[in-house]
Amino acid sequence: MIRRLVAVFLFAVLLSSNMNTSFAEGNRIVFSDLNEGYWAEKQVYELTSKKVINGFPDNTFRPDLEVTRAQFAAMVSRALNLADADSNFKDVPKSSSLYKEVSRAAAAGIIVGDGSGSFHPDRHVSRAEMAIMLDRAIQLKGEFLVFQPLSFADKNDIGKSAQESVKRLTNYQVMDAQKENKFLPNEKGTRVETTVAVYQMLKAIKEQHEVVGISHIYAGKIDANPSLRVRQEASTESAVLGRLNNGTIIRILTEDDNWYKIKFNNDYGFVAKDFVKILATVEQPKDDVDISNPPEEDAPPVEGGQPVEPPVEEQPSEDQNNEEKLKQVEYLKGEVTASFLNVRKNANATAEKVGQLTVSTVVNILKTEGDWHEILYQGNKGYIHKSFVKLLDTPSINVLKNKVIMIDPGHGGKDPGAVVGELKESDVVLKVSLLMKDLLEAEGATVIMTRSDDTFLTLAQRAELANSIEALDLFLSVHANAATTDTANGVESYWNKTNSSDFSQLLTRKLQDQLLSHMKLANRGVKHANFQVIRDTKAPSTLVELGFMTNNKDINYMKTDDYYQDAANGLFHGIVDYFSSVITE
Ligand SMILES: [Zn+2]
Structure with missing residues (x-):
């Protein structure tokens, strides 16, 4: 316990110490090959003083020397003070000088194998590989999900596996163009660049962390049979909010002596520390490591010389799946246990990667082929390696039980919204909302309407009403669209990043997917918008636009009974999907 607190303190020091040279001024070695005012002087002295990277015994730094994959992994391990762990890469034996650091990075999900169990430690790290590893690393410490479209002159040279990472790292200014607006993904990373x-x-x-007020975020695994109580406050006297099953992966937000604070049921909860195993945490920096040795040049170049991250599948974890379980039930849910798990187009490690799931994501398993689970990913079939999926118990039929849901039919009263002929948006969305209310209540949800008749409410009043209900699980605003042209058509759904952003985003995706599979409307996608009702509402929230009243095809559909039933069904199933995906008790 004490050790952990010390570690947290040190980590805080690492992050909060002034990012300038004064930190190291006292005992700093001045590198003979760096001129005063060298462009990266501040960064070099900062990280060498913390022993994230070391100088050479002759007091040089050798900024242009290339860095190997193992050396880079080691830098990241030390910078984040990752927990000790073991690994079993074929080409990183226990006797290897960087075995410990590589293992720490592997256990935290920052590095993965090449599918055949090798890491290629002595190969030089490319800038694309740096981006992939840094992206995985930074996600352990916070929410770095916003990305920027690539505008580099050589953006097409950035391999598919690195594109998302580069987009995010660019947004957070972790990496940028190297020269002439080029990212140079295949260029080898040097000591100064890394x-x-x-x-x-x-x-x-x-x-x-300063902005959000989180001291650190890391992952833990529930270690209590059969489950662990989640409490409202950090006290055994406090109310029990629910339970987490043994083996569940949680994200730890903060801690005190005995309790971890976690996100639970779209709110916060506390779990006793003694029953949580930490997966990636912060520890005192190790002093006994040195990556100043020049890279070994005897490693033969890898076949084809493609300096991009090889197709990766993590090694099997201790969480081997239960074959019997699979045979008994046809329809299963699984929870991702790796920090990042690739989704592939086919059931093999070399198949095209179509995306990535993060730890704790719950997926529906359609079927299992050999070592692979078939899942639905962004509307298409995808495959994930079953070693990194923990099977959950039979899917809960009662996901809506005790859920508190607010439905907000848009407009009303003096504000009819869009009006086309006889049809008023305020009427259309009220009718959909009331049908949906019946479906939700039949499954045990508590439904609160912002309005149940033709009443006027301001946008602020709607958000206020939502925020006045502490136990609110979900806020859904229902609208129909209008445009100045009659060609615009289809369904679109909006989320806002201000509150509960990860939940809102997930909810919005689920709703859009189900609306598309129930309604005869085109897909206009999931979008972020600054609408007041979803921005100001603290609970996970979404705003749906169910077709265009200004489009012939859409409005003809709106004139049928099918439209209302389809819309209510789509929204209902989207909400069920959402609650099935969020970890609850
Ligand atoms: Zn509207």
């Missing part, structure tokens, strides 16, 4: 990138990662983490 130092600057790791420094920038720490800076981004520090800034987010």
Whole structure:
């Protein structure tokens, strides 16, 4: 317990110490090959003083020397003070000088194998590989989900596996163009570049923690049979909010002596520390490591010389799946246990990667082929390796039981919304909302309407009403669209990042998917918008636009009974899907 608190304190020091040279001034070695005012002087002295990277015994830094994959993984392990762990890469034996650091990075999900169990430790790290590893690393310490479209002159040279990472790292200024607006993904990372990138990662983490007020975020695994109570406050006297099953992966937000604070049921809860195993945490920096040795040059170049992250599948974890279970039930849910798990187009490790799932994501398993689970991913079939999926018990039929849901039919009273002929938006959305209310209540949900008749409410009143209900699980605003042209058509759903953003985003995706599979409307996608009702509402929230009243096809559909039933069904199933995906008790 004490050790952990010390570790947290040290981590705080690491992040909060002034990011300038004064930190190291007292005992700093001045590198003979860096001129005063060297462009990355601050970053080099900062990270060498913390022993994230070391100088050479002759007092040089050798900024242009290339860094190997193992050396880079080691830098990241030390920068984040990752917990000790073991790994079993074929080419990183226990006797290897960087075995410990590589293992720490592997256990935290920052590095993964090449599908055949090798890591290629001595290969030089490319800038694309740096981006992938730093992206995985930074996600352990916060929510770095916002990305920027790529605008580099050579953006098409960035391999598919690195694109998302580069987009995010660019947004948080962890990595940027190297020269002439080129990212140069295949260029080898040098000691100075890797130092600057790791420094920038720490800076981004520090800034987010200051803004968001989180000291650190890391993952833990429930270690209590059969389950662990989640309490409202950090006290055994406090009310029990629910339970987490043994083996559930949780994200820890903060801690005190005995309790971890976690997100639970779209709110916060507390679990006793003694029953949680930490997966990636912060520890005192190790002093006995040195990556100053020049990279070994005897490693033969890898076949084809493609310096992009090889197709990766993590090694099997201790969470081997239960074959019997699979045979008994046809329809299963699984929870992702790896920090990042690739979704592939086919059931093999070399198949095209179509996306990535993060730890704790719950998926519906359609079927299992060999080592692979078939799942639905963004509307298409995808495959994930079953070693990193923990099977959950038979899907809960009662996901809506005790859920508190607010439905907000848009407009009303003096504000009819869009009006086309006889049809008023305020009437259309009220009718859909009331049908949906019946469906939800039949499954045990408590439904609160912002309005149940033709009443006027301001946008602020709607959000206020939502925020006045502490136990609110979900807020759904229902609208129909209008445009100045009659060609615009289809259904679109909106979320806002201000509150409960990850939940809102998930909810919005689920709703859009189900609306598309129930309604005869085109897909206009899931979008972020600054609408007041979803911005100001604290609970996970979404706003749906159920077709265009200004489009012939859409409005003809709106004139049928089918439209209302389809819309209510789609929204109902989207809500069920959402609650099935969020970890509850
Ligand atoms: Zn509207």
